[in-house]
Amino acid sequence: xxxxxxxxxxxDEFQEVKYVNRLSSGTLHSGLNLxxxxxxxxxxxxxxxxxxxxWKRREVCLLSALVFAAGLCVILGSxxxxxxxxxxxxxxxxxxxxxxxxxxxxxRLIASNIDASIDPCxxxxxxxxxxxxxxxxxxxxxxxxxxVTAIAHNNRQKLQRLLTQPVRRPHxxxxxxxxxxxxxxxxxxxxxxxLGAGPLLHIIxxxxxxxxADGRFRELLYRSQALYSTAAFFSxxxxxxxxxxxxxxxxxxxxxxxxxxxxxxxxxxxxSEKILIAYKDLMEKLISLLGGENAxxxxxxxxxxxxxxxxxxxxxxxxxRRDINSVYNKVTIRELQRTAPAVQxxxxxxxxxxxxxxxxxxxxxxxxxxxxxxxELISKTSPRVLHNYMIWRxxxxxxxxxSTPFRDAIHNFSKELDGTENQLDLGKMCLDQANKQFGxxxxxxxxxxxxSSSSKMKVQxxxxxxxxxxxxxxxxxxxxxEETKEAARAKLRYMMVMIGYPDFxxxxxxxxxxxxxxxxxxxxxxxxxxxxxxxxxxxxxxVRQRVDKTAWLLPPQTLNAYYLSxxxxxxxxxxxxxxxxxxxEFPQSLNYGGIGTIIGHELTHGYDDWGSHYDKxxxxxxxxxxxxxxxxxxRALCIANLYESFTVYDQRVNGxxxxxxxIADMGGLRLAYYAYQKWIRDHGPERPLPGxxxxxxxxxxxxxxxxxxxxxxxxxxxxxxxTDKHAPEQYRVIGSVSQLDEFxxxxxxxxxxxxxPIEKCSVW
Numbered sequence: 171x172x173x174x175x176x177x178x179x180x181x182d183e184f185q186e187v188k189y190v191n192r193l194s195s196g197t198l199h200s201g202l203n204l205x206x207x208x209x210x211x212x213x214x215x216x217x218x219x220x221x222x223x224x225w226k227r228r229e230v231c232l233l234s235a236l237v238f239a240a241g242l243c244v245i246l247g248s249x250x251x252x253x254x255x256x257x258x259x260x261x262x263x264x265x266x267x268x269x270x271x272x273x274x275x276x277x278r279l280i281a282s283n284i285d286a287s288i289d290p291c292x293x294x295x296x297x298x299x300x301x302x303x304x305x306x307x308x309x310x311x312x313x314x315x316x317x318v319t320a321i322a323h324n325n326r327q328k329l330q331r332l333l334t335q336p337v338r339r340p341h342x343x344x345x346x347x348x349x350x351x352x353x354x355x356x357x358x359x360x361x362x363x364x365l366g367a368g369p370l371l372h373i374i375x376x377x378x379x380x381x382x383a384d385g386r387f388r389e390l391l392y393r394s395q396a397l398y399s400t401a402a403f404f405s406x407x408x409x410x411x412x413x414x415x416x417x418x419x420x421x422x423x424x425x426x427x428x429x430x431x432x433x434x435x436x437x438x439x440x441x442s443e444k445i446l447i448a449y450k451d452l453m454e455k456l457i458s459l460l461g462g463e464n465a466x467x468x469x470x471x472x473x474x475x476x477x478x479x480x481x482x483x484x485x486x487x488x489x490x491r492r493d494i495n496s497v498y499n500k501v502t503i504r505e506l507q508r509t510a511p512a513v514q515x516x517x518x519x520x521x522x523x524x525x526x527x528x529x530x531x532x533x534x535x536x537x538x539x540x541x542x543x544x545x546e547l548i549s550k551t552s553p554r555v556l557h558n559y560m561i562w563r564x565x566x567x568x569x570x571x572x573s574t575p576f577r578d579a580i581h582n583f584s585k586e587l588d589g590t591e592n593q594l595d596l597g598k599m600c601l602d603q604a605n606k607q608f609g610x611x612x613x614x615x616x617x618x619x620x621x622s623s624s625s626k627m628k629v630q631x632x633x634x635x636x637x638x639x640x641x642x643x644x645x646x647x648x649x650x651x652e653e654t655k656e657a658a659r660a661k662l663r664y665m666m667v668m669i670g671y672p673d674f675x676x677x678x679x680x681x682x683x684x685x686x687x688x689x690x691x692x693x694x695x696x697x698x699x700x701x702x703x704x705x706x707x708x709x710x711x712x713v714r715q716r717v718d719k720t721a722w723l724l725p726p727q728t729l730n731a732y733y734l735s736x737x738x739x740x741x742x743x744x745x746x747x748x749x750x751x752x753x754x755e756f757p758q759s760l761n762y763g764g765i766g767t768i769i770g771h772e773l774t775h776g777y778d779d780w781g782s783h784y785d786k787x788x789x790x791x792x793x794x795x796x797x798x799x800x801x802x803x804x805r806a807l808c809i810a811n812l813y814e815s816f817t818v819y820d821q822r823v824n825g826x827x828x829x830x831x832x833i834a835d836m837g838g839l840r841l842a843y844y845a846y847q848k849w850i851r852d853h854g855p856e857r858p859l860p861g862x863x864x865x866x867x868x869x870x871x872x873x874x875x876x877x878x879x880x881x882x883x884x885x886x887x888x889x890x891x892x893t894d895k896h897a898p899e900q901y902r903v904i905g906s907v908s909q910l911d912e913f914x915x916x917x918x919x920x921x922x923x924x925x926x927p928i929e930k931c932s933v934w
Contacts, residue, residue: 272755
């Protein structure tokens with residue numbers, strides 16, 4: 171979505187005209203017209219009698235000298251004044267010229283994306299995006315394509331340019347050197363093809379090979395979790411303790427399935443049957459490539475074990491999984507051992523954390539019932555099948571880094587899973603890997619080259635306006651009592667906002683210290699392993715450290731934003747602060763409708779069905795009165811039911827799975843609208859966009875909708891509805907605008923129109 175501008179000849183001429191006009195006016199003009207010659211004597215200048223009535227030559231000379239000196243001072247003063255006034259004038263003209271270009275570009279963008287033949291009160295998504303949808307097709311190497319894709323495309327081009335530039339800091343610890351050499355190692359397909367399956371065969375051999383000997387269960391479980399970061403049977407991580415957000419804690423949760431959703435293992439419809447068949451083909455192909463004898467039998471045994479895992483796994487859309495108070499359980503290692511005795515927990519955790527942990531050490535388990543059932547499943551399953559399952563989980567994690575036959579097999583599976591037609595070209599794939607393994611190192615280069623600190627300050631003001639709108643909105647809520655409103659305001663005051671990039675990226679040595687592992691241009695697979703190993707070490711050390719509340723989860727080039735409940739923190743990376751979501755030369759109506767609605771969205775996450783359980787410090791703590799929370803749940807249920815009524819290809823939107831995002835979409839749009847009203851009060855109305863009949867309040871809603879103009883492949887839509895916590899894009903728009911009275915007023919929609927129903931749902 172980013173477009174760069176060059177100064178046109180017309181703009182240069184406009185600057186010159188303003189410059190000349192400034193020279194011909196005011197003090198400067200009068201100063202340049204001072205008379206510097208000798209003055210003539212006044213007519214009738216005699217003062218008394220006698221012969222003393224005229225000027226003496228000496229007096230005339232003296233006066234002339236004084237006049238000359240005064241004139242010279244005025245000239246010098248005027249020149250000094252110009253020195254300071256000209257740049258100000260030049261900057262003002264440049265700003266005005268930029269604003270004119272920005273308004274013209276914004277008008278073209280809006281006009282080209284809408285379909286004016288559609289009534290906005292009947293289908294606002296098709297009205298706002300119809301023009302864009304009719305002009306664009308999905309590239310063959312992507313699952314979807316939308317207006318936001320332009321930002322991703324431009325960011326990708328910038329990052330690839332940075333990665334292919336010569337290394338400026340070639341010393342051993344240089345993060346810049348490491349990320350660029352990592353990228354080169356990934357693009358060295360000749361070396362990768364030469365190695366073939368060798369790197370992963372070596373790991374499988376170290377793990378005991380396929381069908382490994384009995385008695386290796388605990389060793390292989392340790393290797394899969396602690397050396398290769400693969401979730402076999404369960405996930406094990408170090409992260410913030412929800413009940414005490416100042417400390418980190420060991421966390422265990424359900425995990426271990428390769429397919430993205432448990433229901434895909436049951437073949438309940440045609441799509442899931444196709445995916446399951448493709449998955450079996452993938453397993454058989456990769457096992458064969460990696461020396462597994464009787465690959466068909468191994469595939470069937472591993473798949474049957476994963477189906478049993480799927481039977482005891484709870485879907486993320488389940489109401490229990492959506493309630494943090496239901497899933498959060500703090501237990502000791504001793505208690506976990508009684509719950510899940512098939513795993514030797516103290517042995518596993520002591521080895522991972524290089525410590526002799528007490529059996530009274532507290533850890534957090536998010537799926538107690540699952541852990542009990544998975545322990546029972548492990549106990550009754552053949553050791554050989556358990557072994558092959560763990561090997562398979564390692565293969566799944568690492569085989570994408572091998573030669574072409576492996577990548578082709580994975581791509582063939584992806585075609586059935588999500589509809590991808592063509593593989594990503596090598597450069598794009600390697601850029602994705604560089605982003606994954608060296609995010610902050612690449613981010614430091616990105617920020618230095620492409621992100622302006624002035625944008626950071628302007629977005630900060632926009633955030634403050636959104637926060638002000640939420641504070642004011644609390645006053646208007648009739649369903650929330652004063653005690654709860656005060657707690658909500660306290661959470662708002664404590665909410666941390668981070669914009670652009672973490673400050674340490676500007677300190678070269680600080681970035682270098684983030685990547686304390688070796689990288690070489692000819693060892694791509696080993697480079698990946700070194701990165702995984704180092705990040706596990708960082709995670710292990712973190713368990714005894716206090717939480718760093720200024721840490722970023724995403725590097726600055728990321729096209730995303732997030733709210734973190736345990737930190738009460740919003741983060742907006744530089745990668746998303748790009749046109750058309752944000753452009754300092756655009757009218758503010760588009761900026762508030764673009765990035766403003768995203769800021770409001772993230773803020774509202776602090777008060778959605780998940781974030782509402784965390785207090786101002788990010789601790790899992792009840793801050794609502796019972797009455798207010800009951801009313802909140804009732805209003806949230808209205809939104810869940812609304813989205814359940816939406817369907818795509820006869821597949822229903824999951825209102826519970828998408829509830830938090832839908833609450834955030836609705837709240838974010840309303841907050842952005844009222845924040846913009848404040849901006850107008852503070853700065854005055856904006857000039858109309860040239861050639862468009864829409865006012866700026868209407869443009870704000872159009873900009874919001876055009877954030878989500880997108881096309882998806884049908885298999886991708888099936889998977890999105892099954893696993894994505896966001897509703898399909900057209901319903902993110904329709905579901906939001908149709909529930910806002912403000913939208914109906916702005917577009918003069920009659921009561922009862924599709925976009926202005928009589929009965930509406932709202933929380934914030």
